[in-house]
Amino acid sequence: MTSRPFVWLRTAFVIGMISCISTNSVAQATYTPTAENLAAREWFQNAKFGIFIHWGIYSQLAGGGNPGGEEWIMETEQIPIDKYERLAELFNPVKFDAEQWVKGFKSAGAKYITITTKHHDGFAMYDSNASDYNIVKRSPFGRDIMKELKAACDKHDIKLFFYYSQLDWHHPDYYPRGRTGQVYTGRPEEGDWDKYIDYQNTQLKELLTNYGDIGGFWFDGWWDQKNGNYRDRWRLEETYKLIHGLQPQALVINNHHVTPYAGEDVQPFEQDLPGENSSGFNTTYISDGMPIEMAQTMNGSWGFSLTDDGFKSTKELIQTLVGAAGRNSNYLMNTGPMPDGRIQAENIQTYNEMGEWMEIYGESIYGTRGGPVGPRPWGVTTIKEENLYVHVMDWQDSLLTVPVKDASVISATLLRNGKKINFDVTPTGIAINIPEKELDEWDAVIKLTMK
Ligand code: GLC
Numbered sequence: 022m023t024s025r026p027f028v029w030l031r032t033a034f035v036i037g038m039i040s041c042i043s044t045n046s047v048a049q050a051t052y053t054p055t056a057e058n059l060a061a062r063e064w065f066q067n068a069k070f071g072i073f074i075h076w077g078i079y080s081q082l083a084g085g086g087n088p089g090g091e092e093w094i095m096e097t098e099q100i101p102i103d104k105y106e107r108l109a110e111l112f113n114p115v116k117f118d119a120e121q122w123v124k125g126f127k128s129a130g131a132k133y134i135t136i137t138t139k140h141h142d143g144f145a146m147y148d149s150n151a152s153d154y155n156i157v158k159r160s161p162f163g164r165d166i167m168k169e170l171k172a173a174c175d176k177h178d179i180k181l182f183f184y185y186s187q188l189d190w191h192h193p194d195y196y197p198r199g200r201t202g203q204v205y206t207g208r209p210e211e212g213d214w215d216k217y218i219d220y221q222n223t224q225l226k227e228l229l230t231n232y233g234d235i236g237g238f239w240f241d242g243w244w245d246q247k248n249g250n251y252r253d254r255w256r257l258e259e260t261y262k263l264i265h266g267l268q269p270q271a272l273v274i275n276n277h278h279v280t281p282y283a284g285e286d287v288q289p290f291e292q293d294l295p296g297e298n299s300s301g302f303n304t305t306y307i308s309d310g311m312p313i314e315m316a317q318t319m320n321g322s323w324g325f326s327l328t329d330d331g332f333k334s335t336k337e338l339i340q341t342l343v344g345a346a347g348r349n350s351n352y353l354m355n356t357g358p359m360p361d362g363r364i365q366a367e368n369i370q371t372y373n374e375m376g377e378w379m380e381i382y383g384e385s386i387y388g389t390r391g392g393p394v395g396p397r398p399w400g401v402t403t404i405k406e407e408n409l410y411v412h413v414m415d416w417q418d419s420l421l422t423v424p425v426k427d428a429s430v431i432s433a434t435l436l437r438n439g440k441k442i443n444f445d446v447t448p449t450g451i452a453i454n455i456p457e458k459e460l461d462e463w464d465a466v467i468k469l470t471m472k
Contacts, residue, residue: 052261052283061237061270062286064180066312067388068132069346070379071182073316073355074122075323077140078108078160081360083327091324091357095142095190099205102191109144109159117166117362119173125364127177129372130379132387134174135182135239135353138167138228141201143191148231151223154191171232180236182272183228185221187255188242192217199245218256222263229267237272237286238264244277244302257282274314278302281311287351290315294341294396295350307348314351317341319368325357332367335374336463342375342386343412343464347401349391378463385410385436385466393425400464410436411453411467419457424450429472435459436466444469 075092084090090097095105126134139145145155147167157165174181189195190202196212246252261284264271272286281288288308292300295307295315320329342352356368385403392402392409400414411423428451433444443454459465
């Protein structure tokens with residue numbers, strides 16, 4: 022018996038990290054990430070858990086009683102720009118307290134935050150000189166959300182990522198329009214696409230130069246032009262070079278739902294575990310050469326919803342986080358702050374419960390990679406150094422055979438309390454005896470220490 026499978030797995034992982042060449046780009050054939058970027062990717066994969074924030078002037082309408090509206094309400098209710106802009110004049114989230122947010126997210130166990138700097142409505146939640154359509158220049162609040170959040174993140178050792186919508190329902194030069202933001206917006210029937218991309222890159226440059234080191238960019242909205250002639254006119258190569266030139270460690274993530282393009286550093290999946298496609302728009306292609314991340318809502322909405330009470334249980338969220346880790350993926354869990362700047366009480370309670378779980382089980386999540394046994398109906402596995410963590414989330418019997426062959430197991434313990442459990446190395450794998458009452462846990466984690 023040897024421990025070779027584990028050595029092999031770690032080697033395969035390192036090789037995977039280095040060969041990050043995408044085959045899908047039209048503009049740029051290859052991309053070689055810098056050393057800083059590779060280190061940031063590794064940090065990212067170790068971090069495993071982040072909080073996504075959808076917050077903007079749309080939060081005031083709270084979905085208008087229609088779950089799913091939220092950050093899309095300009096589009097779903099076909100609100101023209103001249104009316105929608107009034108939301109900026111009304112936006113005054115006086116209870117916003119960046120430090121309180123960050124402390125709350127940190128207590129849930131999150132290591133990073135990804136926040137909407139500009140969503141599809143085009144309104145910037147930071148002080149931009151490229152357009153006065155931003156929180157400092159147009160709202161009575163007049164404070165730069167990103168500045169305050171970055172300061173709080175630095176103080177509490179949390180990394181900050183910026184979500185940025187490539188599509189823009191407000192900018193006249195975002196033309197030709199894609200499949201959204203049509204005539205109702207009141208924009209002219211012409212525009213200069215390249216001028217819009219220049220504008221976007223100017224805004225990105227502001228975000229890259231005015232807020233210190235950031236974790237990276239999370240792009241969204243590419244899909245707006247997916248079926249049109251402008252599908253490949255985003256000048257991605259130039260944009261990605263701008264980012265990596267100014268901040269080599271900044272990770273580029275683009276939620277376009279297709280195979281990653283050269284210059285991207287993380288492949289995201291929306292509302293689905295990587296490889297699954299219940300949402301109907303995810304690709305089932307999973308990169309093995311770059312980190313992956315799944316984003317999910319705590320109810321069904323990204324932005325704050327007045328009526329969406331479909332909150333997932335903490336058990337479900339934890340099991341999804343674990344399922345993601347077992348698939349070698351990060352988990353980005355979303356919250357939609359309220360228009361006054363507070364986070365919903367329901368979310369805060371969930372953070373506390375998640376944090377308690379992470380306190381005990383975090384060892385089997387942080388710093389791990391997906392284990393040698395792929396997802397099974399009973400759960401997943403994760404690995405870290407000489408430890409294999411068996412996450413048993415749905416199993417009725419005390420005996421479970423984990424199909425790892427030729428393993429040399431030194432000890433098996435319940436992660437929760439360190440109690441030894443019986444095991445047997447058989448020709449088909451490691452047979453473990455799980456105490457029956459543990460089977461009721463959200464995730465009975467068995468820690469197998471290998472030679
Ligand atoms: C989708 C939605 C968008 C949301 C994003 C988050 O692209 O259209 O509103 O921000 O998902 O993953």
